[in-house]
Amino acid sequence: MRYSALSILSQALSGNTGWKPVWREPDPKEHYDVIVVGGGGHGLSTAYYLAKEFGVTKVAVVEKGWLGSGNIGRNTTIIRSNYLLPGNEPFYELSMKLWEGLEQDFNYNAMVSQRGIVNLFHSDSQRDAYARRGNAMVMAGADAELLDEDGVRRLCPFLDFDNARFPIRGGLVQKRGGTARHDAVAWGYARGADSRGVDIIQNCEVTGFDIKNGVCKGVVTSKGRIKADKVAVCVAGSSSRVMAAAGMRLPIESHVLQAFVSEGLKPVLPGVITFGAGHFYISQSDKGGLVFGGDIDGYNTYAQRGNLPVVEDVCEGGMAVMPMIGRARLLRMWGGVMDMSMDGSPFIDKTDINGLYFNGGWCYGGFKATPASGYCYAHLIARGEPHPVATEFRLDRFRRGHIIDEKGAGAQPNLH
């Protein structure tokens, strides 16, 4: 069923009794052209673009839990393309362009809201770094604007401009950045894939691979073996565990990132604000809650919860930049496990095992990548070669010395 003003009106008149489930619940078939492991945002968008753009429709998405149970349903929903390095920026800008047309493309309301993002700076050197980043963005076809202190004051008068330690001197703005409704992104892609014949198989964990003589011929799951010509893994925080079943060691550590939501307030924040001196970012949801977060906890973990020192650290960051946050009550908080890669950048690549593909290492920035990640992964799987904007996301880049170290933090995943 396509959603339209007319379909909503006719449902309203018939008491909303005619809505159908948005995707089927099929049993696994014996064989698929492509099995996508992991029904998060990236897995679902990969299946969607495989079917829609590349004509591969004998596809299954195999998910160990329920759709949206992973990081796609846990993140703070910020979308932006304000990267610096040539290996990254064109990729994230493609993602931004896909976000801009997403809802029309998959006929689903993902609440994509380009309310703008401002990265604050607090010193001359930081201003220079942001000016450079802004220029790199513009050169890659994105939008960027450098504001001075008065410009930021007009936008967000409530910030602590005269903070003795970190006075605000200005900010880099990307007006096309913003937020999207994370769950709806998963649901929209799932519906779009399902309606093109993709089987979405939930509650089905992949426990191993069918690998013979260096060729992957399918997966072993909690619902039995399923054969496939190609197997495409994208399991976010579980990458090391899943790829270990294929005998691979990855340049990845699993770390937790926490998120926080306050009670609902009247609209106070114009868009997304990030603190340039500490790690703190904040936006306001359409329901009014302040949604914010900061650093990862910084040590290996698979527990989907964080620890208190980082809660304190995030709240201190919030108080330093935006003291009025101290008046809001915290409603809830949670953690999600992410693949922190050694240079902070992701992977979209073939592996040395024929027919086995890997997508991961998104660290804490993979939500904004959801459309381009799926698109480029589908391109690689269907065509056998990387999409032009994703050529650097190779697994062997560390061996070759071609790391994409956006933050300049070296091989220290807990610093990215």
Place this chain on the structure above:
Amino acid sequence: MIIDHPLLGPRDAAEFVILGDASLINRPDPEAADAEERFYEYVYLRDNPAGLHRELWYHEQGDRSWLVVTRNTLTHEIAKVELARGIAVNLASASKKKAGRKGGSA
């Protein structure tokens, strides 16, 4: 998390910084024939287990010792805390003995 320091007793984990996998103590021999491959693996690849994990913690806001903490990455439970120095010294003497048996010298 509370880390039970072998010399100082229970300390808040916030006093420490973490470096990562304790296998980083085992720095490959730069003279080895396959040193390039081994350094690539040493610097970039990780086992990243779900369960017991041995890792290096530095008591930055304390006595500045390095500890090897054995911690469960699923529960955050700490099973064992050792001084990294003791482990490194043992490793060094073990590898010296091995080299000695082969007739080599340092």
